[in-house]
Amino acid sequence: MDIGKLPNKVLEDLVISSIKNRREEVIERAAVGKDCAIIDYGDKYCVLSSDPITGAEKNLGKIAVNVACNDIAAGGAEPVALLITILAPPETTQETIRNIMSEANEASSEINVEIVGGHTEITNAVNRIVLSMTAVGIKDKKNVLEDVREGDCVLMTKLSGMEGSTIIAEEKEEELLKAGFTPKELGEAKDYLNYLSVVKEGTICASVGVKYMHDITEGGVEGAVWEASKALGMGIEINEDExxxxxxTKKLCRYFSIDYLKLISSGSMLVISSKENLGPIKEKLELNGIAVTMIGEIKGEKVSFISDGKSREVNQPESDELYKVV
Structure with a gap:
């Protein structure tokens, strides 16, 4: 099979369809386009998510913490705790493990989430470090997302391809400098590492009132939009030029002949809102220094991207463009 997370159809056929047992406490369970599970815990909801980091070798601790907590934020919850699993090959040094934990501690302090446990193991089952995070969040029961309707607005925070850009700039720095990229350009791409969290926008959007959130990870913007459409059972029309x-990021993608619309984009959140709430959401986000752009609307039954007046249908995402580079 191709490198990367399983295609959604395969995921549904082999994994999700195999999950048979049900508990009445589980109110949001495994499904394409769902970032986390939600469990009824009496006065509150417990929100859970798990993610591995496999496409990067540098900045593992910081990336892993942000990616895990982003899923919790997309569920409209506050991240509270993390479980971290480190699987490392035999040649790994103690200093490498120390650096990963230092990065993870720094990132968790910024988000105010605690690392409460996990597992660390040296094993020949992997040929480079695999870092997996399980995040736990808390959500008020009154904070329930509304039903999405035809004509609702599709928004996107920050920029496309940020995580992919920072990983490529770090992993391919020597090659890129020889190819004519400037230290300033690579510095800009590397700096996106500091903007990979969507916890703040998730909290803001939940407080103002949105209908759906989905953090943009593997498969990039195209993948996130397709997964959102699948989860909602509704079509989405995107203005690609917006x-x-x-x-x-465009320059990096041109150099490696990859598509930034299909490049892993942690740090960006896909948000669906009513037209009436669009103004307050944009105002609150921008007051907190978070750029947000309206890129489309809920429309029809398919996922379509429009550019220069031409429409193209988008189908389920394939392997992320990052794996063509690193």
Whole structure:
């Protein structure tokens, strides 16, 4: 099979369809386009999510913490705790483990989430470090997302391809400098590492009132939109020309012949809101220094991206573009 997370159809056939047992406390369970599970815990909801980091070798601790907590934020919850699992090959040094934990501690302090346990193991079952995070969040029961309707607005925070850009700039720095990229350009791409959290926008959007949130990870913007459409059972029309992307990301993608719309984009959140709430959401996000762009609307039955007046249908995402590079 191709490298990367399983295609959604295969995921449904082999994994999700195999889950048979049900508990009445589980109110949000495994499904395509769902970032986390939600469990009824009496006065509150417990929100859970798990993610591995396999496409990067540098900045593992920081990336892993942000990616795990982003899923919790997309569920409209506050991240509270993390379980971290480190599987490392025999040649791994103690200093490498120390650095990963230092990065993870720094990132968790910024988000105010505690690392409460996990597992660390040296094993020949992997040929490079695999870092997996399980995040736990708390959500008020009154904070329930509304039903999405035809004509609702599709928003996107920050920029497309940020996580992919920072990983590529770190992993391929020597090659890129020789190819004519400037230290300033690579510095800009690397700096996206500091903007990979969507916890703040998730909290803000939940407080103002949105209908759906989905953090944009593997498969990029196209993948996230397709997964959202699948989860909602509704079509989405995207104005491709409105999707925000930095010049350095475009340049990196041109050099490696990859598509930034299909590049892993942690740090960006897909948000669906009513037209009436659009103004307050944009105002609150921008007051907190978070850029947000309206990129489309809920429309029809399919996922379509429109550019220069031409429409193209988008189907389920394939392997992320990052795996063509690193």
């Amino acid at each position: 999707i925000p992307v930095a010049d350095v």
